[in-house]
Amino acid sequence: MHHMKKYFTEGLIQFTILLSLIGVRVDVDTYFSGYFSPLIETDGGPSSAFIQTPFHHYRDTAAGHQVHPKCPELDYFFTSRRLLNEVRALGSPARFPTRVSAWLVHLVPDDGSDVSEPHDLSGDPDDEDVNTENHREESDHRTGEGFGRSVSQDCTVSRPCCAAGELSKEETLLKQENEEEDEKDERGQEETSPASLNQLTQSSALEQEDLLGSTLPPPLSGLELSPQWQDFLSEFDDFDSMVPQRMSDLEADLPNPISYDVSLQDAMVTRGDSANCRPASSRAPLFRLESTNSSHSVPPQTSAGAIPSSLFCLSGNSSRNETSPTQMGGFLDEAVFEHINMLDLGNLGTIDPQMLDGIQSEMDTPWLEDSDSGLSLESSSRSAASPSTSSDSFCEDEGGATGYSSEVESLSSKGGACAAAYRDWSPVNLLDNIWHDHTYSAPQAQNSTSPSWITTIKQEVMSEDESEPEEISRDERRVQALGLQFSAFQIVNMPVENFLELLDRQNLSGSEVTLLRDVRRRGKNKLAAQNCRKRKLDAIMGLQGEVEGLAVQRDALLRQRAHTAKALSAAAEHFEALSRTVLSHIRDEYGHPLNPENYTLHCSANGRVMVQPRTNTTSRTMTGSKTVKRKKVKKP
DNA sequence: GAGGTCTGTCATCGG
DNA sequence: CACCGATGACAGACC
Structure with missing residues (x-):
């Protein structure tokens, strides 16, 4: 009997291994606990909500008691919970809705796996850490892309208050918890997303390839291409010089997003109108923009009434973080400022204290x-x-x-x-x-x-x-x-x-008259002082809101910039592929096919497409193609 | 006791 | 010129 039990146990183990190989996870502990079936679909790794979420605990809560593990609405349930957590993580509503053009969203390649994820396919164990880092980074990008898609639906969106760089531990945990769900949503949305630039360029490539392969005339003196092809190439004429710079900026800036501790709320004097203010615990994440490499540790909560010295010194923080000024300069470049100017920030300096006073006076008697x-x-x-x-x-x-x-x-x-x-x-x-x-x-x-x-x-x-x-x-x-x-x-x-x-x-008497005048004067001045101090507080609150809105907009701009850089990179690669395809159909004066490694296409201002020999530098990055001496190639 | 905060008061300026 | 509101500065009380 004992022998039979041993065989039975070994068989179970082998069966379990087989099940795991085909994607079925066996949760023995759960089986012993008697909650539900031990067989759980893993579906390609730890993507299931069962694995990522403490379902056993959550099921006992009021919100989860109705959820059965095999309930078909479970994904919806966890998705709702994830969204709720994200909304909670957003903090206060954004003051400045960011208007984002839909074209930018469409330009962003959704998957980007063909561009920036070659290491995922390599399977090199040495790159495991790098892959993990990239995976997280891309996860962030995807989150931003998801946001971008939501923007494309209504064009006007209230930006979430997750300030840039506030990838705190909580948010990191939350992202890790819902990472797989996000990817799942991403896959689902990719099917219904509008045609991206990737798809556009691919279709254009196929179209142009067919066009060139069938009706391409011999390039005797200057390659003559169709207007569509020329238009397409003209769009990416300057990409070769833009992409490396953008990507280098992106790589230099994104890992160190924000290092400025903005705690204007902490500067508020806690008094009767504190009911209007959010608790410090809730608002702390919004203004605790910590850099990942910052060695400066800020206490979680500063004392009330103490305005940090670094509050309005965005450029004066170099003593604490030497990389900050350059980062700020890198972030808030001209393009960013132009974008900010378009985001209805012109009224920053036109805070109406009377309006704030009137609103505030109703609540803080x-x-x-x-x-x-x-x-x-x-x-x-x-x-x-x-x-x-x-x-x-x-x-x-x-x-x-x-x-x-x-x-x-x-x-x-x-x-x-x-x-x-x-x-x-x-x-x-x-x-x-x-x-x-x-x-x-x-x-x-x-x-x-x-x-x-x-x-x-x-x-x-x-x-x-x-x-x-x-x-x-x-x-x-x-x-x-x-x-x-x-x-x-x-x-x-x-x-x-x-x-x-x-x-x-x-x-x-004169003294009595003076007394009454002083009484009246002091009484009025007392009121004036109270109003003045109240206006000060309102002004500080207004500035705090402005800072909050600016932080949110800055986060949005950084995300947009990252997406644009990715789009540029993808377009450049597609341009390179198209160029190689075109060059493969071109023959030199001896009838030999051109080596794509030695030649490149150049779109001139007049719409003509020229074939130019590559230099050593252009063979890799395509930079400096405009300076290359043109060489007309004759088609046999 | 030191330091921060709140409040009243005065002086001053501008409308 | 008087009045009034706003505001910086100061002092006292309180915590």
């Missing part, structure tokens, strides 16, 4: 409510310890306040006259003056004779704040000492005509 009491609604914790509130003297701690002395205390009996003098002042006007400025706090209703609307305002503020009874500010105390009916808030917000009338009709 708390920061207005925690100001001083009376005029300023000062916070209770602060006011409790404030010396100004702990002292009864008006002269203490004046801090430069002018025109006030303690003698105003003796004038409190004049309040009745003041109130009588200002019965003609309509509270409606005061109400208008109050609510036109939403940044000012409600008054402290000092007098029992205050209008009911003032009490209502105070009660609203108190109910919203649920704060302790507010301390009276110094100016409020001074106004109370004068015995005026109106509070400091009213004095500050009343029209200037009424205020002047108040000063005139009262028998106030």
Whole structure:
């Protein structure tokens, strides 16, 4: 029996090996765990979602409990999850939708395997690391191509907020997790993608080859080709000089994409309007543009309020990363700037603080409510310890306040006259003056004779704040000492005509008049200071958004540049192939076929196609073909 | 106690 | 010229 068991086990092992050879994966652990069948289709490697995703864990979640391992919607399920993760990784929505031309998308070869993946077919184990690197890089390109295709569908796309160079570990893991699914999607989309340049050139090559093979006239003095062929060649006349440069730039720039730590959000002062700001944890990836070769390690979160010194110094980062300036110069070349100019960035400097102020004021009223009491609604914790509130003297701690002395205390009996003098002042006007400025706090209703609307305002503020009874500010105390009916808030917000009338009709001394003027001036200036600081914050937020948008656009431009370089490279190779095909049909004056290694085609400005001998340099890169001395070849 | 932050206040400028 | 808003600078309170 034991012998039979041994044979049975060995047979199972062999059977398992056979199954693995034909592409069926045997998951024994899963079988023992009893979740589902151990046989899983691998379909050419670890492309299955079962392998790449912790399905056992995910199945127990609320989102995955309905998914059966053999459910046909499983791919859709994991695709949805992948898309959800990508959307989450994007961060905040892009502020600047990038408009990309569809022709560029069509120009991008989808597979590019015939151009840049010869090493994949070599199977050289020494190149395994290189292949892995290239595979990841191409994976990124493909991701960008997928994005490009989505662009081609609607021409206007909100760029994802995955900033360039933020290929963080999370994103890398996510990409590795979904790499196979992306490739699967790529294959599916390639079938339905529009004709790429690759296909276009191939079809053109076949067409031209047939054309040349059948009706090519003898090139006696200058090769005469069909207009189509000449047009095609004229398109790639300068590719030979462009492609190596582009590719060299690409190779030099892409591995070190971004090295600038932009953390404007961290510069924001965390206060009442912090609700509008995203958490630092969520926004960190957007601005943590780390270079892969950067030795400068930045703490994950800088302290709030501390603007990094490198914030606006894009070119001043050389002390931290010496390669950065050149990289920036390489990235933001003229073409990039031209593209940026086309992307509606002209209004960067036209941020409307009033607009931001208006939008912001609807959401962040708390920061207005925690100001001083009376005029300023000062916070209770602060006011409790404030010396100004702990002292009864008006002269203490004046801090430069002018025109006030303690003698105003003796004038409190004049309040009745003041109130009588200002019965003609309509509270409606005061109400208008109050609510036109939403940044000012409600008054402290000092007098029992205050209008009911003032009490209502105070009660609203108190109910919203649920704060302790507010301390009276110094100016409020001074106004109370004068015995005026109106509070400091009213004095500050009343029209200037009424205020002047108040000063005139009262028998106030010079010091009292000065006091009231100072109270009014300080109150207004306090509001102005609050507005000013709020505008500063809004401006910083606006700049942060601009930086975010620029980072996103920069990422898009880099991707487009990479795609364009690949297209150029592919076109150059196709041009080379076509040239060889054409040259193979041409005979020299002795009737011998031309050696494609020694000759090349050159498209002149007048549309004529010339056969020129290659030089040593042009035999490989085709550069310098314009400088080659022309040699007319006669067809036999 | 030092440093950062917040807020009020003053001085100044321009509309 | 007075008034007012904006803003830099400073100081005090608070954490």
